[in-house]
Amino acid sequence: MSSISDLIKKIIDGVSNWIERCIPEYEPNAWNDANGIQYNNNCYNYGCDIQTNTYAQPGRAHGITLSPGDLEDCDAVQNGAIADGLKPVNCDEGCGCKDCQHQVALVIWPGVDYHWYRKDQNGKWSHKLGGTPATNLDNSGNLISNPKTADRGNYTLFCGCFCVDKSQVTIN
């Protein structure tokens, strides 16, 4: 009996360790220093949970340059993110636990800008609007359970979800 309970405990510990290691916690203080970290890392940095201090752009680490004309639809930003190593995934299915990765979502203000959300350990989503502080609230001041239904202002185009394995992703 004790070997079964030991086994169960090992499985639970293993899953807990995986979650801690692979899914970011919502820790805004790590990003909101009102100085270099906050101002030099944008939504893409935050979504990927990678601080480059370069205000990272999808695809730039792999020779892709986005221009305003690329923002009429999702394609260019998606392609840039994929070049960086992000993997498209069904939002409802999520990233699973086979690999060490967390889930992010891309939205677009057509013709103007893009924005990323990320799913945290607590199951809610958070984001970082450019050089402003990271937050877990949407434009209506509500916690974000689903970026598809969150108040996103003019970022009306929901492009989809991706998995970020930080050991396989390079952004700049």
Next chain:
Amino acid sequence: MKDENKDNITATVGLFSGRPNPKITLENDLAAEFSEMIHAAIGKEAANPPPAPKLGSYYGFTVTMPRNKAQELELPQQIRINNGVLTVTRNKEENHWRDVANIEELLIKQAYEEGLGDLLQKFDIPNPK
């Protein structure tokens, strides 16, 4: 577009989440005017922090300058101005002052002068003229 100069005061317009934000440059007379206005505002009237930024909305200017320029003008190296509030961070502590000198208006006008009008209008920021 003005040439980048290491001695310039640069103001970044807070608009985007993903894309790099546009910048404007304050030089010569404009830099001097800006400096006077900052001195007229900082320390005069304490204010509450500006409201939390919203996705898709303008979120003010971040003004930066090289250390030697800041020393020359006796200004902080970085000042944020948003919604009528100046914010200066010293030793990780933020201090907020009311923009009694209308510095934000000056910066918006300059942004229009530098060709950012169409973009600012997308964010409902009119030209103060």
